[in-house]
Amino acid sequence: MLYDITRTISSTTAVWPGDAAFSAAYVYRLERGYAVNLTTMTLSPHTGTHIDAYFHYEPDGAHPAGMPLEAYIGPARVVTVKQRGGALLPDDFSHLDLTGVERLLLHSWVSDLPDDRWPPEFPYLSEELIVWLAARGVRLIGLDSPSVDAFDSTELRCHHALNRYKMVNIELLQLRGVTDGDYELIALPLKLDAVCGSPVRAVLRTA
Ligand SMILES: [Zn+2]
Helix, strand or coil, X not given: CEEECCCCCCCCCCCCCCCCCCEEEEEECHHHCCCCCEEEEECCCCCCCEEECHHHCCCCCCCHHHCCHXXXXXXXXXXXXXXXXXXXXXXXXXXXXXXXXXXXXXXXXXXXXXXXXXXXXXEECCHHHHHHHHHCCCCEEEECCCCCCCXXXXXXXXXHHHHHCCCEEEECCCCCCCCCEEEEEECCCCCCCCCCEEECCCEEECC
16 A cells, blocks of 8 residues: 655645745647647745755755665654644653654644645654654654744754754655554655755555
């Protein structure tokens, strides 16, 4: 069974306030007598379900093409998060046995929002939680929230902590209808140079 846990990218997809909206335009058009439809598109690499490249917040950080591919594919655990907003702490996960979990996907109320709605609040990570998860061998943290840091954060301590521990993130997952448990995650970034993130087609597979 395959679960598509990706937001649809369209002209109505909600984007971070101030970021570029997605748009598509025709170069050639079948109905105008051309042999093909040929389109261009403009989008922020943070549109919909995406990964942050380290270059997003580190001057010499990797672009998507240089991010560690193996982190984005393999066994993953989906865990429900009940908080509507605020920082998640190790205590919120201490009841779980995360032994052997390399990829942790956090499923919150934000997944229930349609693709064109921006969450007025959302749960995010904390430096303490990242340190705690890194010590347990987690390499990837996926959220349905639009950021691993608070909306108004300028220090981006969680983003920097991910880089420090060589961990990677996925933001704006869409986990509606996915029950907690173990899956195989496939969410490979595009091999993009020079930009700060990449949309991914994120799927969960069961045996
Ligand atoms: Zn991002």
